[in-house]
Amino acid sequence: MILLSKKKKSREEFDYAALVRNRKLPLLTLDSRWHKIYENKKKDARIKRLEEDLNNKIKQQGKVNSDLKELGKLKKKLMSEIVNNMEQSTDTKHEIMRQKKLGKSKQFIEEINSKVENYENQKLELPSEIRRANEALMIATAEQCYEQLLINEQKIKELTEWIEKTRTELKNRVILKQEMEEHNENMYSYLHDMLGPEFMQVFDERHRN
Numbered sequence: 001m002i003l004l005s006k007k008k009k010s011r012e013e014f015d016y017a018a019l020v021r022n023r024k025l026p027l028l029t030l031d032s033r034w035h036k037i038y039e040n041k042k043k044d045a046r047i048k049r050l051e052e053d054l055n056n057k058i059k060q061q062g063k064v065n066s067d068l069k070e071l072g073k074l075k076k077k078l079m080s081e082i083v084n085n086m087e088q089s090t091d092t093k094h095e096i097m098r099q100k101k102l103g104k105s106k107q108f109i110e111e112i113n114s115k116v117e118n119y120e121n122q123k124l125e126l127p128s129e130i131r132r133a134n135e136a137l138m139i140a141t142a143e144q145c146y147e148q149l150l151i152n153e154q155k156i157k158e159l160t161e162w163i164e165k166t167r168t169e170l171k172n173r174v175i176l177k178q179e180m181e182e183h184n185e186n187m188y189s190y191l192h193d194m195l196g197p198e199f200m201q202v203f204d205e206r207h208r209n
Helices: 032-037 045-085 092-195 195-208
Strands: none
Touching: 032 092, 032 195, 092 195
């Protein structure tokens, strides 16, 4: 267990983020050990919200990378079409169509370039956003786990006391049982020796029935 400070600080005063900042943490929502913590425990509202936020950012990063690849393919196709339509036509009608097609291709490329620039900016920003979201989830997880640790420690103490008490009581009852069995054996043996088996059979049948 890590001792944070000898000075008493409330949750609001202490900078928990400093404890996890720049640590090499796995992405918690993709970590099997993190999910194992909550196998038999409900996540509180804060954990669920931070988990969803992190997952959304991870999904956004995947979408940005996927969209950039698709835009790259589309731009390459448009550039190829522009190159293939660079030669002027002597036919006025064909030339007008060629110029119109070139104009649209160039317009599409400008739109693609604008989208690519936007996605590239997101691509640069998302890793930091994901890291911060992951750290926030780690802090919330640590706080909830620590609270549960304290609750469990108290319950473990109570169970230990109950087990010790029960163990002592069980030991006493085992001794009492052995003493009563020995006493019964002595009494039965005495009566059997004094009165004989026939008397014991009759006595046993009458009393037990």
